[in-house]
Amino acid sequence: MELATIVDKLREALPEAVLASREGFGDTTLTVHPPAIREVCRWLKENPEAPFNLFLDVCGQDRFPKEPRFRVIYHIYAFPANLRLRLEVEVGSDNIEIDSVVPVWRGADWFEREVFDMYGVRFAGHPDLRRLLSPDEYGDHPMRKDFPLEGKFRIESPDDLHPWETGRPGGGANRGRK
Amino acid sequence: MGIETIGGDSFVTTTINAVANWGRKNSLWPLPFGTACCGIEMMSGLASRFDISRFGAEVVRFSPRQADLLIVAGTICIKMAPVIRTVWEQMMEPKWVISMGACASSGGIYNTYSTVQGVDHVIPVDIYIPGCAPRPEALLDALLKLQDKIKKETVLDRRNVPAAERKRIMKKGSRESGEDYTAWPGKSE
Numbered sequence: 376m377e378l379a380t381i382v383d384k385l386r387e388a389l390p391e392a393v394l395a396s397r398e399g400f401g402d403t404t405l406t407v408h409p410p411a412i413r414e415v416c417r418w419l420k421e422n423p424e425a426p427f428n429l430f431l432d433v434c435g436q437d438r439f440p441k442e443p444r445f446r447v448i449y450h451i452y453a454f455p456a457n458l459r460l461r462l463e464v465e466v467g468s469d470n471i472e473i474d475s476v477v478p479v480w481r482g483a484d485w486f487e488r489e490v491f492d493m494y495g496v497r498f499a500g501h502p503d504l505r506r507l508l509s510p511d512e513y514g515d516h517p518m519r520k521d522f523p524l525e526g527k528f529r530i531e532s533p534d535d536l537h538p539w540e541t542g543r544p545g546g547g548a549n550r551g552r553k
Numbered sequence: 554m555g556i557e558t559i560g561g562d563s564f565v566t567t568t569i570n571a572v573a574n575w576g577r578k579n580s581l582w583p584l585p586f587g588t589a590c591c592g593i594e595m596m597s598g599l600a601s602r603f604d605i606s607r608f609g610a611e612v613v614r615f616s617p618r619q620a621d622l623l624i625v626a627g628t629i630c631i632k633m634a635p636v637i638r639t640v641w642e643q644m645m646e647p648k649w650v651i652s653m654g655a656c657a658s659s660g661g662i663y664n665t666y667s668t669v670q671g672v673d674h675v676i677p678v679d680i681y682i683p684g685c686a687p688r689p690e691a692l693l694d695a696l697l698k699l700q701d702k703i704k705k706e707t708v709l710d711r712r713n714v715p716a717a718e719r720k721r722i723m724k725k726g727s728r729e730s731g732e733d734y735t736a737w738p739g740k741s742e
Contacts, residue, residue, distance in 0.1 A: 509632075509667075510631070510632050517666050517667070522666070523666070524664070524665055524666065525664060525665060525666060526665065526666025526667070527666070529669075529670060529674075530631055530634045530669050530670075530674055530675065531674050532674060533638055533674075533675050533676070536634050536635040536638060536675070537635065539631075
């Protein structure tokens with residue numbers, strides 16, 4: 376089963392969903408209409424010829440100051456047919472929300488939490504959308520391009536070990552520092 | 554506090570010092586706090602090829618209650634800072650800290666939002682090891698240097714004692730070295 380055949384069938388089944396497709400470095404990338412992402416993923420997983428049964432990764436991308444600012448990129452793999460596919464969705468900065476694909480692949484759970492943590496993209500329908508890596512009270516999304524590399528505070532003494540917690544006594548003392 | 558606090562730094566404590574320091578420096582029980590690649594070098598230093606047990610520090614304890622040497626080997630991120638502070642506070646006196654590698658000592662290459670720029674912002678450090686990652690020999694060298702340092706300490710040294718209490722003890726006698734390395738570096742009390 377060729378990947379091009381699958382893509383053609385996907386376009387037939389969901390005509391509005393795939394906006395563009397491009398080839399690069401031996402991989403195919405489909406640009407997907409944002410509201411249709413879960414539908415596309417479900418179709419790809421459940422199509423009988425080459426079921427994309429392995430979810431590999433979700434990444435975020437910040438293209439500041441371009442609009443739409445964010446991209447969410449899905450990497451998926453079909454074990455039986457040995458096919459790889461990449462899906463791209465563009466998300467504007469006014470409403471950073473997109474459907475979660477956790478109902479399709481359970482394994483997307485922590486990956487989407489990471490994208491939420493790092494870029495602030497909210498995944499609608501995610502069962503447990505908390506930060507994955509940063510502290511829970513961390514106010515920022517550190518991989519955004521307008522976030523300073525060195526952060527907004529530093530841990531500089533044992534008296535202020537939670538500087539990101541502004542409500543806590545002693546916390547947030549050096550918040551906003553360059 | 555025991556008998557050493559009664560007379561201050563007198564002949565009683567100097568004799569106790571000689572015995573206690575000899576015992577302390579030759580049986581350090583390390584708590585390995587390996588959070589990155591330096592942890593691998595530390596494991597190598599602990600294992601048979603380099604063998605830290607030649608210097609009496611092979612009894613690795615994973616409970617801070619039983620350890621007296623904290624080896625911070627690796628990057629300390631901001632989420633880990635309160636944890637390592639708690640681990641250090643749980644350790645019994647006397648206790649020492651080795652900061653192993655560039656990341657633990659200064660943040661290393663990670664001048665970023667998520668990394669503590671040196672574990673000495675959080676806990677006091679006795680010996681810093683440069684290198685990225687330092688070889689196991691460097692760890693052994695640090696251990697020997699720490700043993701030299703322990704040899705010069707007095708039993709009056711307490712790192713966890715509140716400053717007022719420590720001053721009360723210290724007033725009773727002068728220190729051998731005259732240098733108060735129990736004080737928090739750069740912190741006024």
